[in-house]
Amino acid sequence: MVTELVLLGTAGAPLPVAGRGGISSALIVGGRVFVVDCGRGSPSAFANAGLDFSRLEAVFLTHLHADHTGDLPGMLLYGWGVRTGDDGSPLPPVRVYGPPRPGALPEGDAVFRRQTTIHPELPAPGTTDLVQSILAGYAYHLNVMPLDSRMPDAGALVRAFDIPLPAQAGDAPQAPVAVFGDDTVRVTAVEVRHGRAAPALAYRFDTADGAVVFSGDTIVNDNLIALARGADILVHQVADLGYLSRHGPGPAEDERMAALLTDVTEVGAVAERSRVRELILNHYLPADPEAITESEWARRAGQGFSGITTAGRDGMRRKLRPPE
Ligand SMILES: [Zn+2]
Numbered sequence: 076m077v078t079e080l081v082l083l084g085t086a087g088a089p090l091p092v093a094g095r096g097g098i099s100s101a102l103i104v105g106g107r108v109f110v111v112d113c114g115r116g117s118p119s120a121f122a123n124a125g126l127d128f129s130r131l132e133a134v135f136l137t138h139l140h141a142d143h144t145g146d147l148p149g150m151l152l153y154g155w156g157v158r159t160g161d162d163g164s165p166l167p168p169v170r171v172y173g174p175p176r177p178g179a180l181p182e183g184d185a186v187f188r189r190q191t192t193i194h195p196e197l198p199a200p201g202t203t204d205l206v207q208s209i210l211a212g213y214a215y216h217l218n219v220m221p222l223d224s225r226m227p228d229a230g231a232l233v234r235a236f237d238i239p240l241p242a243q244a245g246d247a248p249q250a251p252v253a254v255f256g257d258d259t260v261r262v263t264a265v266e267v268r269h270g271r272a273a274p275a276l277a278y279r280f281d282t283a284d285g286a287v288v289f290s291g292d293t294i295v296n297d298n299l300i301a302l303a304r305g306a307d308i309l310v311h312q313v314a315d316l317g318y319l320s321r322h323g324p325g326p327a328e329d330e331r332m333a334a335l336l337t338d339v340t341e342v343g344a345v346a347e348r349s350r351v352r353e354l355i356l357n358h359y360l361p362a363d364p365e366a367i368t369e370s371e372w373a374r375r376a377g378q379g380f381s382g383i384t385t386a387g388r389d390g391m392r393r394k395l396r397p398p399e
Contacts, residue, residue, distance in 0.1 A: 076104070076259065076284065076397075077103070077105065077284070077394060078103065078104050078105070078284035078287075078395040079103045079394045080101070080103075080287055080310070080394075081103065081124050081390070082100055082310075082355070082357055082387045082389060082390065083096065083099035083100055083101055083110070083117050083390075084114050084115065084116055084389055085098065085357040085358065086098060086115070086358070086359060086362035087312060087359055087362050088362055089115075089142040089145070090362070091115055092363045092364070093363075094364040094365075095363075095364055095389060096114065096116040096117065096120050097115025097145065098112050098114035098143055098357065098358045099111070099113055099117035100112065100289060100310060100357065101121065104259055104260045104280075104282050107130060107260070108127070108130045108132060109132060109280065110131065110133070110134045110150065111134075112136060112137055112143040112291075113143070113144055113145070113146045113147040113150045114142050114143055114144075115145055117149070117150060118146055118154070123390065124390060124392075128157050128158065129154070129157045129158055129159075131150070131169055133171070133172060134169060134170070134172070135172045135254070135262065135264075135276075135278050136171065136172065136174065137277065137278070137289065137292065138173075138274070138276065138291060138292060139174060139200075139205065140292070143291075143292075147171070147205070148209045148212075151169060151206075151209065151232060152213060155220075155227070156224065156227075158227050158231075158232065164227075165227035165232075166227070167231075168231050168232060169233045170233075170234050170255070171206050171233060171235045172202065172236045172254055173201070173235075173237070173276070174201060174238060174273075174274040174276055175201040175203075175237035175238065175240065176197075177199050180192075180199045181199075181273070186327050187327075202235050202237050203237050210232075238264055238276065239252065240252060243298075248265070248298045248300075248301035249265045249298045249301075251264060251265050251279065251302055252265070254278070259282060262278060262279070262280055263279045263281075263302065264276045264277065265277055265298040266298060267291055267292075267293030267296045267298060268294050268296055269291070269294070269336075270334050270335040272292070272335075275291055275292060277291045277293065278291070279302050282395065284395035284397045285308070285395040285396065285397075286305070286308075287306060287307065287310065287395070288310065288349075288351070289310045290303075290337070291312070292312050292336055292358065293312070293337060294335070294336065294337055295337055300345060300348045300349050303345075303349035305349075305350055305351070307351065307353065307395055307396075308351065308352065308355055308395070309349055309351040309354050310357055310387070311337065311356060311357070312356075313337065313338075313342055313356045313372060314335075314338055314339065315339050315360070315361065315375075316329065316332055316333055317338075319332055319360065319361065320332075322361070336360065339375045339376050340375060340378065342356070342376045343376055343378045343384065344379045346380045346382060346384070347379055347381060347382075351382060352383065353382055353385060354380055354383070354384045354385070355385045355391075356372055356373065356376055356384070359372065369388065373386040
């Protein structure tokens, strides 16, 4: 069995930039494909990486900001036609896991507030709501395409699951939630902190070849550090908050940004505390590859970390080494 990480896209934030795809990663475990986040261009990146839509087994969403979910419709719908077995029957549905609805719609304040509340009857939909809305919005395609092309049953395309999150008790790190598991791969998740985008999740994949952890978007967080403990690879977002401040509109925005993301100067200590073997950077902010070079990202992120620091790049692959 081979376990391999593929970075499909490494740009943070919704605004498209030239030269980097939106945030998305794949973990291939013995030919089965698991995707974490579906940012801009992820279906094309999936194809460019040589991955097969008939092998896509599950998608895991870290949170429901558009830079992580915007191309989920394409990830499901573009590959629909090949999701058939040898006998023509539909393959098992793609499973989509992600955060549930939050307990309440977050409030704003005097500086950052909503003007219009969109869809007030369900203003903070969760993962199953999102997938239901995708199916509803694309009902035309799903109902009409099978009349002109041989398509598998649309009812077997996807199943969505809201990950139930326990309330955090005291200061101890949250016990990881079992999300998915069988003989070859086990997926667990914890809640992380990403401004008002709650719940936001980090995921850990354990396989016979080793463990890979995806931070999602978060400030420095003890749940994540506990989840990542001893993993082979920690795929972690980076932001250069100083750069964003120098190019941003002002201190109120700086403060918000610091409540959303881990700065590049902090991520080495996160990796060190987690005792991971390799730190791989993704979700760059600024996302523009011209703004900061990969070697500069890696140099600054690696401060205080005794393991390997690698600046992730779209299309980068990393095989996990099975234990000797
Ligand atoms: Zn993001």
